[in-house]
Amino acid sequence: MTTFSNRKIVCLAGGVGGAKLADGLAQIVPPENLTIIVNTGDDFTHLGLTICPDLDTVLYRLAGAANEETGWGRAGESWRVMAEVGRLGGPDWFRLGDLDLATHLLRTYLLGEGESLTAVTRHLCQKFHIQPAILPM
Structure with a gap:
């Protein structure tokens, strides 16, 4: 069996699949x-x-906070703010x-603070x- 205890590993991740790989x-x-x-x-x-x-998908997945039904977003999420944005006539297309x-x-x-x-x-x-290093590309 291969051990990873003495190897440096870099994971390139994107989307739900990449988050699952990273996890x-x-x-x-x-x-x-x-x-x-x-x-x-x-x-x-x-x-x-x-x-x-x-x-965010990688962060939430590694934190154990991901929405398992969608694969993205947070578990236990609510959408009251976006519902109100839509009710007020604002753009609510991205939930x-x-x-x-x-x-x-x-x-x-x-x-914004630099x-x-x-x-x-x-x-x-x-x-x-989250302990592993996560770097934006």
């Missing part, structure tokens, strides 16, 4: 030996917020859950108790 590797590779580089090519701005869907919005609000705030996306991702990893 599987995190189960067998010591956190100090695992670096996950996540796609940012699908990042965009919505309602003035920086949205990093692949980063951001209330818990997910907290991530986007904080990310956008920290980026933090890099790498530093913001590191901060979120700490708050979600």
